[in-house]
Amino acid sequence: MPPSEFQHLVQKFTDDSITATELQQLRQWVLEDRDADMQEAAIEAILHHSHPAGHMPADKVAMFSYILEEANRRTAATSGAVVVSVKRWWAAAAAAVLLLGTGLYFLTRPKPAATVAQHSVHPILPGREGAILTLADGSRLVLDSLQNGVITRQGRADVRLQHGQLLYTHNGAAAALPAYNTMTTPRGRQFRVMLPDGTAVWLNAASSLHYPVVFPEGERSVTVTGEAYFEVAPDPRRPFTVKTDNGAVIEVLGTSFNVNAYTDETALRTTLLQGKIRVKAAAGNSILQPGEQAVITQTVTVNTHANTAQAVAWKNGIFNFQHATLEEVMRQIARWYDVEVVYEKNIPAITFGGEMGRDLELKDVLEFLQGSGVHFKLSGRKLIVMP
Incomplete structure (x- = not known):
């Protein structure tokens, strides 16, 4: 790729005018180029051209940090050397806009934070x-x-x-x-x-x-536990059915939707992005339109203005903590980092918000969350939450 074309794509990437095709070209260029100097120049350009690290939108942070990690892995595989330490460079960018409690913080550079007490020589890496x-x-x-x-x-x-x-x-x-x-x-x-x-x-x-x-012939049926995102192939002759452990059934013809059926969550949530689905449960039945979410507890409640981006954030490499309680945040962290979460005392009544990349080390995530006033201690793979 000529330098002028690369600069043009960088500019479009940072001012949000890049098309899907151009984004793929930029991604492929970074992944396939074998010149370490050129790769590092690309990283520098993205980080410092137009968008300071902390002002880059979270979806771009997740996408490009993935690109950089892939570039590092490929370079390490061929030369034994790593181009750049991506995780530290992107620690601030991955928390570009983070709502902590009732305060709004724009993190334009790594913010001084209390160090997470850690009794382990090995960092806890993301999933x-x-x-x-x-x-x-x-x-x-x-x-x-x-x-x-x-x-x-x-x-x-x-x-x-x-x-x-x-x-x-x-x-x-x-x-x-x-x-x-x-x-x-x-x-x-x-x-x-x-x-x-x-x-x-x-x-x-x-x-x-x-x-x-x-x-x-005549049917398509699967059973899911935990969380899954489906893009169902249309087939009017064979409706697609998703069953869950709590007895809820989701019937579709061809659509995109997310199912959160973790047994440790307070409710089963089905969020529809495209198409139409019918949610059937002992508590009742509902038909969802795009942008709606069914919440199943003792009853079935339909949220007609669901945050669909939050529902599928995990699939796109992002933690979305918008209006999430401390318990909800800790459950996500426990699953992704494979740690046991223990509360030293009563669970603090804290509500978070905003987004962070799921590619950070656990310590980096916790250091940002400590801005809410809650503190953490790591002992092996046990994460202790302290008020």
Whole structure:
């Protein structure tokens, strides 16, 4: 890419006028270029051109910090050297606008904060891609450790791993008894699967998806625990159904929606981005339109002005803490960083807001959260919350 074209894309990136195609060009340029000096120049340009680090929108922070991490990994793999320490450079940017309690803070540079007490020599890193696939015969495959390519055959489907996604394709074998697989993401892991009908599913940490390797005629049904985002392939002849552990059922024809069904949350939440879904539960039934969220407890309540960006922030590499209590924030952190959260005394009544990148070390996240007046102590993988 000529330097002039690169500068043009940088300018469009920072003034929010870049198109999806141009964003992909910029991403590919950074990922594929092997010149360490040029990569570092790109990083400097993005950080300091137009947008100071702390003023960069959070969605761009998450996207470009991912790009930089990929560039580092590729450079380290080929030369054994790392171009730049990304996490520290982006610590301020990832908390560009952070609401703490009732105060609004614009963090334009790393803000002095009380150091998190830590009794561990190893930093606690953020989660990453990874999952465990349980096959029809009960055997398990750890997807983190496998290479791209066909990893197993399940009945009439070949199962292929391709760049962090699991794909199911018909292999032409004769019809057999229905076979089911289960994808499970431990704490600190997330993964994506493309189901045999073309439906894409993203699984958040500490979640699972149970599904047939080939959908039978006339129906498409899966079961989810934890949290998942679905982009359902349209098929009017075969409605798509999502079942949850608490008995709630979501029926769709072709749509995009998020299901938060963690058992430690106060309610099951289904948020619709596109299309139309019907939510059926013992407490009642509701039909959702785009932008609405069903909240299922003892009753079914529909929020007609849901924060859809918050519902799918995890999928886009962001923590969205808007109007979140301390307990809600800590549950997200516990799942993503695989830590045990313990409260030293009563749980402080604190409400947070704003966004942070999910690619930061735990210590960096906690240092920013301490601005609310709550403090933390790390002992191994135990996170102690102190008032």
